[in-house]
Amino acid sequence: AQSVTQPDARVTVSEGASLQLRCKYSYSGTPYLFWYVQYPRQGLQLLLKYYSGDPVVQGVNGFEAEFIKSNSSFHLRKASVHWSDSAVYFCAVSPNYGNEKITFGAGTKLTIKP
Amino acid sequence: GGIITQTPKFLIGQEGQKLTLKCQQNFNHDTMYWYRQDSGKGLRLIYYSITENDLQKGDLSEGYDASREKKSSFSLTVTSAQKNEMAVFLCASSKDWGANTLYFGAGTRLSVL
Structure with missing residues (x-):
């Protein structure tokens, strides 16, 4: 079975700063x-x-993520955050053979400081 | 585009009460899902329905029933509301079963007195 860990429950960054939200997954395939x-x-x-x-x-909205298989990670990044990016972000994983459910992480609440 | 409509938006119940949450989608999607969202715990799958006449238990099905009345609608019943329970129930749909994009409704917020 797969699992997802988002180690940061809350993240606060200043508007215009860069952002990285971390995600690690566990899945053998x-x-x-x-x-x-x-x-x-x-x-x-x-x-x-x-x-x-x-x-x-x-x-969308300038976000990108990088899959690093050797690290089992899929971190989310944005070069310059806007106040409207304040939200909860969920990482999710599913097996690649298409007949298993998607597993979600616990989420990271992002707050943007003015 | 399409939309997922969940009713009601807010639901206040009494301990022991049977409560029903409804979900409608106009994407013409085959697969529909019910998730429970608790603060700090992410989303947990309660029930899902792969096609119109299918019903499958998820990880958190105890205490719930579900019904796929037709392709566009999927209902969830809390069989006996627990005192002080507070959660958000999210309905979602996808084109078909598997690793596809999920489309979510805005949720039903449940409070039990």
Whole structure:
């Protein structure tokens, strides 16, 4: 079975600063990896996903993530955050053979300081 | 595009009460899901339905029932609400089963007195 660890429950950064949200997964095979974002009082929305190929994947609103197989990581990055990026971010993993459920991490709450 | 509509948005119940949450999607997706979201615990899968006539238990199915009335709708029943329980229940859908993009509703916030 797969699992996801997001070690930082809360992260605070200043507007305009760079951001990295950490995600480590546990799965013996090749995973599919996802980052979702949840804005206040809303459901989750997909930011980006990795299936195969280039380990750096681009998402919406300037977000990107890098799959590092040797480190079992899929950290989310953004070069310059905006106040509107304040939200909860979830990393998720599923096996790559398409008949298993997606497992979500506990989430990281991002707060942007003015 | 499409939308997932969850009703009600807020639900206040009494201990021991049976409570039903509803979800409708107009994506024409095959697969639908119910997740429970607790603070600091991420999302836990309660029930899912791969196709219209299917029902599968997730990791947290005890204390819940589900019903896939038709392709577009998926209901969740809390069989006996627990005192002081507070959680958000999220409905989601995907085109089909597997590693696909999930589309989520805004959630039903449950409080039990």
